[in-house]
Amino acid sequence: MKTKNMFILLALLVVFMSGCIDQKREITLEEPGNISSYEYEVFLNDSNNETLANTTTYYILEDKVDVQAVHLVINSSELEIFPPESLGGGSDEEPIKNFVHLVEPTNVTVADPDTFMRLSNSTNVSEMNYTLTQDVVQGMRVVTLEFEEPVTGFIAYTLETPGTQxxxxxxxxxxxxxxxxxxxYVTGNRVFGIARPSPSNTTIDEEGRQTLLWISSEMREREEAIQVKYYTESAPMYFFAAIIALLAGVVIVLTRYSRSKKELESVREIFELEKEYDEKKKRKNK
Structure with missing residues (x-):
């Protein structure tokens, strides 16, 4: 009996391990990315000493289907990417697209604004070798980007999202x-949508786009995910205009109802007076 149970446990372990092995696979991107399609901003967080830190910027495009992610990486050899296909977007075969890497080995470059400005003006992707693998960890799909050695520079790619706001x-x-x-588009109105957790800072860039900032060291451990619900700037105005129009309609209806009620009461009074007059006339004739 013990031997049989041992065989069953071993079989289950083999099935489990084979499933885990099958889930992990290498991703091959067929086409090189388009460098000019991204914005490579050297983000300094308003620092006076111009120090840089690992920064991830998500640019939500106007079609609300594609999101461009641009990473400013410093001395990193591995990057984890979480495609949002679990929310209805993305593709199992192509979880990321338009992949671009403008990086240099950390041991031959200096992580300062001048280096990143030079890389942002590059016309060719870097010749650094890398691998992309896809795996499922704790029920979540993860794409891991690995370089042969630590690098510094920009890494950019495009994610496909469900297309909602x-x-x-x-x-x-x-x-x-x-x-x-x-x-x-904006966020921050509790009726139309907010960002959770609340961002550390909200600004408007030179192109009039609202930009939200979170600082990882200030976030709590439970805040593993960030969600941003956004809406058109005119949405509150149209909403309140519709509310005012609705209220105006209600006032008009109530006014007409009150007027009609008064007219009916006047007619009823006249009718009652005529009826009373006729009754008096009948009694007099008798």
Whole structure:
């Protein structure tokens, strides 16, 4: 009996291990990424001493289907990417697309604004070798980018999302996390949508886009995911205009009802007076 149970446990272990092995696979990107399609901002967090830190910026495009992620990495050899296909977007075969890496080996470069400005003006992707693997960890799909050695520079790719006005993502291993909303969209109204957890700072960039900032060291351990619900700037105005129009309609209806009621009461009084007059006339004739 013990031997039989041992065989069953071994069989289950083999099945489990084979399933785990099958889930992990290497990703091959067929086409090189388009460098010019991304914004490579050297984010300094308003620091006077111009120090840099690992930063991830998500640019939500106007179609609300694609989101561009641009990582400013410093001395990193591995990056974890969480595609949002669990929310209805993305592809199992192509979890990321338009992949671009403008990086240099950390041991031959200096992580300062000048280096990143030079890399942002590059016309060719780096020749650093890398591997992309996809795996399922604790029920979540994870894409791991690995370089042969630590690198410094920009890493960019595009994620496909469900196309709703809600963007949810796992907190990456970056000190600064930024979300740039499409032009003409905002967040922060509790009726129409807010960001959870609350961002550390909210600004408007030169193009009029609302930009949200989170600082990882200031976030609690439970806040593993960030969700941003956004809406058009005109949505509150149209909403309140509709409310005012509805209230005005109600006032008009009540006014007409009150007027009609008074007219009916006047007619009823006249009718009652005529009826009373006729009764008096009948009694007099008798």
């Amino acid at each position: 809600t963007f949810t993502f796992m907190r990456p291993d970056s000190e600064f996390i930024r979300v740039v909303l499409p032009e003409g």
